[in-house]
Amino acid sequence: MSTSLNADALTRISGADVPAYDRTTVVPGIVHFGVGAFHRAHQAMYLDRLLAADPAAGEWGICGVGVRPADAAMRDALVPQDGLFTLTLKHPHGEVETSVIGSIVEYLFAPDDPEKVLERLSAPATRIVSLTVTEGGYNFSPSTGEFDAGNPDIVADLEGSAPPRTVFGLVTEALARRRERGVPSFTVMSCDNIQGNGHTARSTFLAYARLRDQDLADWIESNTRFPNSMVDRITPATPPELADEVVTRTGIVDAWPVVAEPFTQWVLEDDFSMGRPALETVGVQVVDDVTPYELMKLRLLNAGHQALCYFGYLLGYRYVHDAASDDDIRTLLLRYMTEEGKTTLQELPGVDVDAYIDTLLERFANPAIADTIARLCQDSSDRIPKWLLPVIADRLATGQRSELAAAVVASWTRYAEGTDEQGEPIDVVDPLASELVPRAKRSRTDPLAFVADRELFGTLAEEELFTTPYLSALESLRTKGARATLTELLS
Ligand SMILES: NC(=O)c1ccc[n+]([C@@H]2O[C@H](COP(=O)([O-])OP(=O)(O)OC[C@H]3O[C@@H](n4cnc5c(N)ncnc54)[C@H](O)[C@@H]3O)[C@@H](O)[C@H]2O)c1
Numbered sequence: 001m002s003t004s005l006n007a008d009a010l011t012r013i014s015g016a017d018v019p020a021y022d023r024t025t026v027v028p029g030i031v032h033f034g035v036g037a038f039h040r041a042h043q044a045m046y047l048d049r050l051l052a053a054d055p056a057a058g059e060w061g062i063c064g065v066g067v068r069p070a071d072a073a074m075r076d077a078l079v080p081q082d083g084l085f086t087l088t089l090k091h092p093h094g095e096v097e098t099s100v101i102g103s104i105v106e107y108l109f110a111p112d113d114p115e116k117v118l119e120r121l122s123a124p125a126t127r128i129v130s131l132t133v134t135e136g137g138y139n140f141s142p143s144t145g146e147f148d149a150g151n152p153d154i155v156a157d158l159e160g161s162a163p164p165r166t167v168f169g170l171v172t173e174a175l176a177r178r179r180e181r182g183v184p185s186f187t188v189m190s191c192d193n194i195q196g197n198g199h200t201a202r203s204t205f206l207a208y209a210r211l212r213d214q215d216l217a218d219w220i221e222s223n224t225r226f227p228n229s230m231v232d233r234i235t236p237a238t239p240p241e242l243a244d245e246v247v248t249r250t251g252i253v254d255a256w257p258v259v260a261e262p263f264t265q266w267v268l269e270d271d272f273s274m275g276r277p278a279l280e281t282v283g284v285q286v287v288d289d290v291t292p293y294e295l296m297k298l299r300l301l302n303a304g305h306q307a308l309c310y311f312g313y314l315l316g317y318r319y320v321h322d323a324a325s326d327d328d329i330r331t332l333l334l335r336y337m338t339e340e341g342k343t344t345l346q347e348l349p350g351v352d353v354d355a356y357i358d359t360l361l362e363r364f365a366n367p368a369i370a371d372t373i374a375r376l377c378q379d380s381s382d383r384i385p386k387w388l389l390p391v392i393a394d395r396l397a398t399g400q401r402s403e404l405a406a407a408v409v410a411s412w413t414r415y416a417e418g419t420d421e422q423g424e425p426i427d428v429v430d431p432l433a434s435e436l437v438p439r440a441k442r443s444r445t446d447p448l449a450f451v452a453d454r455e456l457f458g459t460l461a462e463e464e465l466f467t468t469p470y471l472s473a474l475e476s477l478r479t480k481g482a483r484a485t486l487t488e489l490l491s
């Protein structure tokens, strides 16, 4: 027998762990923007663990907020389910665990009622505003770090003739109300994959606030905390068959289930203006400085994903685990990580980076979670400049070539041409696709055309230590193909 997921149904569910705590007493102390797959597999899971472990933690429930039109689908899934959803963890050798997560106690779709979102944000009980709005969501130039004040949504929010529609507009208006009402500032906690994600959140929110009101910006600068964090759990987009699998295994009918790998890590800087949940009691590493951890993760795992995905796609793979099991790709990953990425990391006392790399290769090869190459290949212009180019730049600063990272940039260029080695079209999903695809094509006759864009690549096109291996790999990809290019590169 199957049961539709909602608060009343919890007592009838026997096929999965369900929240044993009293959700009616849990109030939102955290407002989260960007309730996607990852937030639900990671932060919401940690808060669920905390609520289960500590009855006094009931002030740290989550209110999820969606701002984009596409988030109406999350509203339609979560609101009828009272915020409940299933999280399924899949181990590489077949073991599967499903649990119902109860920490999201409210979901608001901002376009339906922006004022309700503003009042939730302004409420004294709201002490943390957290974000997983993707790397692109911070609206800054990767090469200069400048906030993009020309973004039409930002322009509209600053103009102020309609209710705010961006995270920047909503959060800043709420901070203005708190200041006016004498309510202390909440903490803005970024959980996106950006190096110094707290610093980035701080500089972008302050940049927006300065454009709106200098005094308010000064108040935010003095009162709002922006902790940095390293977050990790590979969480694919929900595959269409997951809902049926969950029904078959647990009897639970869930409109939008989540699947993830069992591994999870969260390293969080202890810098909060109005207190924080006792996350260290449920496995979060709360530290003074997350920099070494985030560099390790972004430059090995996330940059490693980029090393895998374009070559993997061109070789014909569509799943990450299949590409990660290819000998050439595995060697590329191992060598990029150990010979290039690892050389740019900071000291990590007590962490065995080689063991970490071995774990990454195993995690990438987990067939059970069926992570897709398409997920890793999207939004490259938001990802490569934040994870891979800093490795190249750091090594250039000490006169070192990064032959493998340069080849990865070449593989992105070849992919961005929009046609694979069999002449089939590639769906290049990127906010800059309309500029990138023509530039990638043009680089057949004007070889540096793709990397000449200073906005994305800075001055890399003028660095011979970069252009030589880049052009050589690109030429080889075009004339000999991905397999021969990898074989020669790795020989
Ligand atoms: N999926 C993972 O494995 C993983 C792991 C670690 C960290 N992350 C971080 O989480 C982010 C989201 O990943 P996901 O898997 O949940 O993706 P997702 O596509 O499932 O969800 C993304 C969410 O962000 C929102 N969003 C996107 N752009 C926005 C913007 N400009 N303003 C406001 N909201 C915006 C979307 O509406 C959606 O709610 C990643 O970009 C990354 O920084 C993801």
Ligand SMILES: O=P(O)(O)OC[C@@H](O)[C@@H](O)[C@H](O)[C@H](O)CO
Residues within 6 Å of the ligand: 134, 135, 193, 231, 232, 233, 234, 235, 301, 302, 305, 375, 376, 383
């Ligand atoms: O989600 P993104 O855009 O930050 O990047 C794609 C993947 O590299 C990323 O989601 C990883 O799976 C994740 O960072 C693992 O913790």
